Amino acid sequence: MSGTVTPMMAQFLEIKADHPDALLFYRMGDFYELFFDDAVVAAGALDITLTKRGKHLGEDIAMCGVPHHAAEGYFLTLIRKGHRVAVCEQLESPAEAKKRGYKAVVKRGVTRVVTPGTLTEDSLLDARRHNFLAAYANVRGAGALAWVDISTGAFSVLMCDEAKLGPELARLSPKEVLISEASEGDFTTIIADAGAAVTVLGNAAFDSTNGEKRLNSLYSVKSLEGFGTFERAEVAAMAAVVEYLDITQKGKLPLLRPPMREKREAAMQIDASTRKSLELTHGMNGGRAGSLLSVIDKTQTAGGARLLERRLSSPSRDLSEINARQDAVAFCLEKGDVAALLEDKLREVPDLDRALSRLSLERGGPRDMTAIRSAISQARLIADALPMDMPEALAKAAQDLIGQEPLLELLDDALIAEPPLLSRDGGFIATGYDAELDEFRALRDEGRSVIAALQSRYAEQTEISGLKVKHNNVLGYFVEVTATHSAKMLAAPLSETFIHRQTTANQVRFTTVELSELETRILNAGGRCLEIEKRHYSRLSASIIDQAPNLFVLARALSEFDLNAALARLAREEGWTRPSMTSEREFLITGGRHPVVEAALKPSGTQFVANDCNLSEESIWLLTGPNMAGKSTYLRQNALVAVLAQIGAFVPAKSATIGVVSQIFSRVGASDDLSKGQSTFMVEMVETAAILNQADDRALVILDEIGRGTATYDGLSIAWATLEHLHDVNRCRALFATHYHEMTSLSDKLDTVANATVTVKEWDGDVIFLHEVKRGTADRSYGVQVARLAGLPAKVVARAKVVLEALEKGEREGKQKAVIDDLPLFNATPAPAPQKTAPSEVEARLKDILPDDLSPKEALDLIYELRGLVKTSE
Structure with a gap:
């Protein structure tokens, strides 16, 4: 190989062989370079220029590169596109490599492999x-x-x-x-x-x-x-x-x-499709927007936000734990001044967990140390301001806020207020912390003044006012006097201090041991400063890591206070109430609201219509009503109230009494899963099967339109049997929305099934959605009216009404098939369009009216006039 490749390329190939499944970022000075296929892949993924460098086995070597200081952004792009990155660093300086030989290659090695699950930056x-x-x-x-x-x-x-x-x-x-x-x-x-x-x-x-x-x-x-x-x-x-x-x-x-x-039994069980349907932590687009988390997150710290997401992803089933959490929120809500102080102090708390992790992996810097210092300091301030009479959860967290005073004192003494990002830049150790470091800094930064002071002292010592301390590239620093003073300098006792270096025509030059040492220290001062600061950095890192277990506890305590203050603020601003949690099967919500929909309506000033839900006695509600009336929103909001209650939060309702829910299942809406070759109906049936096979008597099930993806009677029979199974076998609490009005008769046959409907009002052929849920059944589905609102052509809507009336008449008379056969559904001749009629006198009069120009008296007169025209036309 040495005959066909350069030593550097041989090194690259050797390292690459150990990491065949990763893109090798090979450090060369200020750049990471990629070669061969790695370069081709990376250039395409990063949209950077692909070039070439030399040849290998007669072929051009593809190459691309990125600046090392900006590499993190490139790492993230590659990882998001499914790649792994092996980071190959220089393990020595070029000067060190040259000590082994003029053509020696700098030692390099992979210091980390960057993968989606191992990011720390x-x-x-x-x-x-x-x-x-x-x-x-x-x-x-x-x-x-x-x-x-x-x-x-x-x-x-x-x-x-x-x-x-x-x-x-x-x-x-x-x-x-x-x-x-x-x-x-x-x-x-x-x-x-x-x-x-x-x-x-x-x-x-x-x-x-x-x-x-x-x-x-x-x-x-x-x-x-x-x-x-x-x-x-x-x-x-x-x-x-x-x-x-x-x-x-x-x-x-x-x-x-x-x-x-x-333990699985300690948390509410929520399957993947239910999480997606309820949009707990991710919206339908996969991001945070539109999720429940995005609406309820009022936390001030990153740690508090992560704790909220953990609890929202895994609501508790432990009644004592739920009540303890609600006690903490209630305390923060009641003690508004304490909560305000908490939020004020927590805003200054950095991400302690992640700073600590970076330091342990040697990827941190001075700013991570000051982040830890700031977190300890803020924790101390919070602890000092807390009252004594706190709920158990907060009292325990308060104890964990203190105890790091020695580390705080060390970091306060050692570090400046705003250090640089990287330790290699230096300048982060505080003045006065290390006398030797201060001295070298003075030499580095004030070399001229130090030399001037020395010159003044030598002039006084020799009693030669014209004595100068100078510098050139040959001699370095030296003491210079005129030739007339040379005899004095060369004679004892001055000759014991001043050593002759050079004589010129008009001057004589000397040095001293002190001056030589000072020169060395001045020249090396910058390097020595970095060495000393590096030593302190290592010692401070070790001191921090020694306290890691206690710092993790501190971080968790800060997150606990942050989360409870945030949930209290949410309850105060949104008017949420504390739910009453029990170990029974109650489920009574008065004036419940959907938190995400309500938040979305706020900017427009639209009031969300609150509704009740009582599954305590009749544990299954069969919900009917037209599309767009709000059935799906109603189903989801009751599930979300249960989730919020069991994370320890207050809930969007006037009142709520909830028996702890063991599982939540939601089958609301579905779509094709083309990757698995499953139709919408198959996806629906798979999800329904999972519910019927797993739901226990403490579960909450919300189902919407079961059976809609197949023929009417097939769908009705599946929905009917599903409801019976929920009642007889699962015996769970459930909200079951359907358009099959025939199923409402089940309330007379099944003990714990009740009918409910979302009310609407019809006005001049239009349907008005009231969004109110009440006991009873819907008289019809209003599908044609909804289709008209959606913008279907008037001709289609008119034809649909004709077909609907014929089908309903046939169903009443038991002649549905005959009616269908008689309907010219595929008749090429379109139905006659409605004939236009001449405008009435009232319409003609109104056409000329400009309402903005009418005074109150004129408006009243106009009403009387129009009333007269109506009587005339009758």
């Missing part, structure tokens, strides 16, 4: 959302899911069989999921459906026996029992996560908190 992450890396393991038929956010250190694990993997991934929204070679074909589709990248590791990475040793080593313990009792599958999943981090971070493992073992 602020510029690559959404500060208000977690960035999870997950791993799924299966050991002897038992499955487990582990996940970590290396930017915050959060590490969790959960027993999870294959059937539950999809819903759990939907809850977590991980960016990358690890699976073993043995299970590659089994879970790839499930992971892809969750929108995560799939990474396959060797089976050895999931070995539970070696994995336990790996985890023990990570946490410096002899056993994991101190963290909980973990099944073999859980250990395997956690071990795979740690192994992958070791691979991608090249041995620099992030600070991981002790693993938390979650």
Whole structure:
């Protein structure tokens, strides 16, 4: 190879061979260069110029590059397009390389592999959302899911069989999921459906026996029992996560908190389609806009926002925990001055978790240290201002706000107020912290004044007023006197201090040991400053990381206060109320509203119509009414009230009494899934089957238009049987919207089924939606009227009315098929258009009226005149 490639290219190829599945960013000075196929792929993905550099085996070598200081943005673009990036840095300076030989190549090596689940930089992450890396393991038929956010250190694990993997991934929204070679074909589709990248590791990475040793080593313990009792599958999943981090971070493992073992029964279960339907954390477009989270997030800190998203993704089923959370929100709502102070102080709190993580991975800088200092300082101020009589959850969090005073004092003393971004830039250690550093800074920044002071002292010592300290490139710094004073300088005792260097025609030059040392120190002062600051940076980093467990606790406490203050502010501004939570099956909501729809209506000044829902006695409501009347909004708003109640928030209602909901299932709206070859009706049936097979008696089910994707009688029969199953087998609480009015008779046959309808009013052939839900049934669907509102041609609407009247008449008389056969549905002759009639006297008179020009008296006179014309026409 050495005969066909340059030493540098040989080095590139050797490193690339170890990372065949990643784009290799090869550091060359101020740029990262890519070569061969990597360059072709990257140039296309990044829309940058593709060039060439030399030849390899007779072919041009493709090349492209990006500036190293702007590389993070390019990393993010490539990752979003499904690529991985191996970052290859220079491990020595060119000067160090030359010591091994003039043509020696600078040592290089991959320092990290950038993947979707291993990002830590602020510029690559959404500060208000977690960035999870997950791993799924299966050991002897038992499955487990582990996940970590290396930017915050959060590490969790959960027993999870294959059937539950999809819903759990939907809850977590991980960016990358690890699976073993043995299970590659089994879970790839499930992971892809969750929108995560799939990474396959060797089976050895999931070995539970070696994995336990790996985890023990990570946490410096002899056993994991101190963290909980973990099944073999859980250990395997956690071990795979740690192994992958070791691979991608090249041995620099992030600070991981002790693993938390979650239990499925502790949280409300929400499947993937329900999350999408309710738009809990993501809107229909996949982003944050339009989601429930976007409306209720009033948090001041990134940590508080992430905590809110975690709770919204996983509402609690623990009644005592729910009540404790509501107590904390109620306290902040009642103590408005305390909540205002909290919000004011929390605005100054930086992202402590992520600053700590970057420092542990040696990707941080002085600003991360000052972020930690600021967080500790604000926490101290908050703790000092809190009252003594707080609910249990806040009182515990308050205790965790204090205890970091020694670290705060250290960082206060050592760091300036606003340091540079990078430690290599220097200038972040405060003046007065290190006397040696101050001295070198003085030499670096005030060299001339130091030399001037020395010159003044030498002039006084020798009693030669014309003595000068000068500098040139040959001698460096030297003392110069005129020839007339040379004899004095060369004689004792001055000759013992001043050493002769050079004699010219008119001057004699000397040096001193002190001057030589000072010269060396001045020349090296800049480098010495950086060395000293680097030493302090390492020491400060170590001091911070030593306190990492306590800092994680502090960060969690700050997030807890932030979230409760935010939920209190939400309740105060929106007029939300505290729900009463019970262990029974009650579900009584008075004046409930849809929070997202209400927020969307606010700018226009439109008032949202509130509605009641009572599933406490009759646990299933069969809801009828026309399209566009608000049935889907009503269904969703009641589900969202239950979710909000169980995260500990107040709810958009006048009052609410809710028995803890174990599961929420929503089948509202559907579309084709072309990737799986499933029609809308098939998707609907799959989702309905999942509900009927899984819902328990504490579940809340909302269903809309079951059976609409097939023939009328097929759809009716499916909807009928589904409702009976919910009543007889699942025995759950449910809202069931339908257009099959025939089903309303089920309320007479099934004990806990009640009819409800969304009211409308018809006026001059138009339908007016009142959006009010009341007990009873709809008289008809008003489909033709809605079609007219949608803008169907008048001719089509008129024809539809004729067909509808004929069909309804045939149905009443039992002759529907005969009527259909008699209808000329495909008659080429169009129905006659309505004949235009001459305008009436009233219409003719109104045509000439300009309402804005009428006075009140003229308007009243006009009404009498029009009334007279009506009588005349009669």
